[in-house]
Amino acid sequence: MSTTVDDEGVPGLAWVTMGLGWDPETRRWLAGGRPDIDLNAAALMFEGDVLVDTVYHDQLISQDGAVRLLADSVTGEEPGDDEVLTVDLTRLSPNITTVIYLVTSYAGQSFEQIDNAFCRFVDGLNDIEFARYILDNGPNRTGFVPGKLVLTARGWQYQPIGVAIEANHPVEAIPQLAPYLS
Numbered sequence: 090m091s092t093t094v095d096d097e098g099v100p101g102l103a104w105v106t107m108g109l110g111w112d113p114e115t116r117r118w119l120a121g122g123r124p125d126i127d128l129n130a131a132a133l134m135f136e137g138d139v140l141v142d143t144v145y146h147d148q149l150i151s152q153d154g155a156v157r158l159l160a161d162s163v164t165g166e167e168p169g170d171d172e173v174l175t176v177d178l179t180r181l182s183p184n185i186t187t188v189i190y191l192v193t194s195y196a197g198q199s200f201e202q203i204d205n206a207f208c209r210f211v212d213g214l215n216d217i218e219f220a221r222y223i224l225d226n227g228p229n230r231t232g233f234v235p236g237k238l239v240l241t242a243r244g245w246q247y248q249p250i251g252v253a254i255e256a257n258h259p260v261e262a263i264p265q266l267a268p269y270l271s
Contacts, residue, residue, distance in 0.1 A: 105210060130191075141185065155182070190236055197231060200229075208224065208233075209221040232261070
């Protein structure tokens, strides 16, 4: 996996878009074919170290309406971003202190088995991409934690994490996220 993001983070954000893309499975087996590649974008919202809300393929909008998953591709067949997750930090519930982003491989393929997989982050106010992670040919893992949004004295800041984990679903990732909440 590779990344292009400033390790110091990106301060002063108000609207963040995460785009997730990948290419579909190119080989089909006649008997017992391999499932389509189904990567999923998720945002997990925390108050301190307590999970209070999650947006993913089964819950497309956060309780406060500030976080939305706009597309849930199950094949990766479209060019560009196959899934788009938006966070309007001006509407986020005031008790939220951290938003952790997550990518999981729902069908169970590891990133080393997926072609042209990436996730990218865009400052929605000025349409500038500030982080990009190349996930294809990465580790033999099914989950990836690209980064988090943290409420600081200077406002919301994106901080890169860039860690591969073993998780096909956000629920499987939750116990692995504790180190990134401090």
